[in-house]
Amino acid sequence: MTVHLLALETSGSVCGVALISRRADGKTTVSKQEHDATGEHAERLLPMVDDLLAARGLGRRDLSAVAFGQGPGGFTGLRVACGVAQGMGFALQIPVVPVGSLMAVAQRDADAHxxxxxxxxxxxxxxxxxxxxxxxxxxxxxxxxxxxxxxxxxxxxxxxxxxxxxxxxxxxxxxxxxxxxxxxxxxxxxxxxxxxxxxxxxxxxGPGLRPDAATVGKLGLAMFLQGKHVTPEHAAPLYVRDKVAFTTRERQQGQGGNPKAPGLGVALRPMGPGDVPAVAAIEASVQAFPWTAGNFSDGLKAGYGGWVAHQHGRILGFSMTLYAPDMAHLLVLAVAPDAQREGVGTALIRHCEKEALARGLSDLLLEVRPSNLQALAFYRRHGFERIGIRKDYYPAPEGTREDGWVMCKTLVSGS
CATH class of the missing domain: 3.30.420.40 (ATPase, nucleotide binding domain)
Structure with a gap:
């Protein structure tokens, strides 16, 4: 039996995928694909995976496991690789192998020297x-x-x-x-x-190396064969810092970072099928139990109102709303971690309200986890109030369930 392991590495500027196949006789074949473009990991990763599998005549269900570069590294990149690995693990019911990105650098140097x-x-x-x-x-x-x-x-x-x-x-x-x-x-x-x-x-x-997907795959295969893997819900990035960027004030004071150009905001457009991989990756980067790409595709086919916020060609956030006869139901809204607190969520929520009013709907409803304090604070700031509880609404770790708080906002034209 041949073991096929997919490896994902996005801890730096390079988005990389690799497929490592090991036959019963021990012969190993490695295929890889890389793209160097900071900020495009979410858009590129899944299409690169599908291209790599297709080139080998394989499908996702032929995979035995999926490994990912666990970090440390860029915050958003780590979440993308981990989220995609988790999503594939859940969907395909295969184990996930977290591989230390710095160990991959050590292995890469050892292989070369x-x-x-x-x-x-x-x-x-x-x-x-x-x-x-x-x-x-x-x-x-x-x-x-x-x-x-x-x-x-x-x-x-x-x-x-x-x-x-x-x-x-x-x-x-x-x-x-x-x-x-x-x-x-x-x-x-x-x-x-x-x-x-x-x-x-x-x-x-030695050389100034960075981790790559092929080396993550080599280490991941060895770990998988040794039983050193986890279930998808237990996969997590490795962070070793609690500050991922300088604030605007710190940048203005010369403490580093690149201040954003003034006057540049985000634009909104309807979500299309081509946006689904990027949207699903953002969702996976911020949620422990995310919507899948299939969920978003089904929502678009059902006529739900999907919108994406974008800037310089990159999708920063999204929302999806169901318009019922008597009210609008905000099903999901998320913003990429490195774009949060920049007004993207506010732009999306206001657009949802505008679309609801345009359809003659005066109430906007949503559910939120009570444990998601950041989301609760966000919705309260925008005028939502709790009106009820849905018992055991959300999945939670280790097979448990979490209540969902029902929140609602009465919309006023021109608000």
Missing amino acids: PDHSKAVRVVVQDARMGEVYLAAYVPDEEGGWSILQAPMLLAAADLPLWLAQVSEVPHGLPPSSTLRLVGDGVALCPEIDGVRLGQGWLVEQ
Whole structure:
């Protein structure tokens, strides 16, 4: 029996998918596809998956498992890969394999430089804002990796200090071990050339690599065959920072980041079938139990009012509304994580209200999880009030259910 594992990697600017097939005789075939375009992961990922499968004459139901680059990395990219992996896992009833993105960098370097097979890999990845993600891995006797330092966030200027300190701590490694620095964050720390290490350890600099889907797939296949996988509901990205961007004020004060050009807002247009992959990816990035692409396609076929908010060709958010004879029912509304608190949700909700009034409907109804405090605050700010409870309305972790709060707003023309 041939095992087919799909791998997704979107922790950086490159959107990558790979298909790793292992036959019963141990022969392995790898196919991959990549596209370098920051901010387009949600639109590109699923079409790339389908193209890759079609090129091998396979369908989604031929997959044995799906692996994804777990992070750390870009917040939105991690959510896209994780959300798509979860969605496919649920739909196809297959396991999900989270693979550490920094471990994938260590493996990628080891594959390219077998002459350095004994070196400890210290992966240093650019985390922006003058910081780096760092992890260290020791090769084990089975061809895998033991974790010397779990992924952490570190000021780039503190890398020499970390190297000096870690070399003074006994780790059971042979004397004069080599710390091989790899990753695109190494270039941010030119001071490492003069660092002094204890225990006779040496430092050598490797290439500025980033994780790729093929290596995530290689690690994911090994983990899958070892039973190291999870059910879709337990898959989650690995975040190691609680601040993913500078605020506008911080950017204006020179603390980094790129201020948005003034006067640029979002535009709205009707949702079409071609928007469904991007919409489903955004939904998966913000919901533990998201609508699927099939749900959105069915909604469009049923005549529901679907709208997308877009800017510079990228879809930032969406809404879908059912227009009943006596009221409008907002079924779903979501905004991409990196576009939240920028007025996208407000633009969508106001457009929903406008469309309802245009149809002579004076009430806009919706359901929301009481545990979703951010959504509750958003709807309350826009004039919605709780009018009831739907018992056990939403699925919740470990097979439980969560109530849904019914909220309603009476619309007034011109409001």
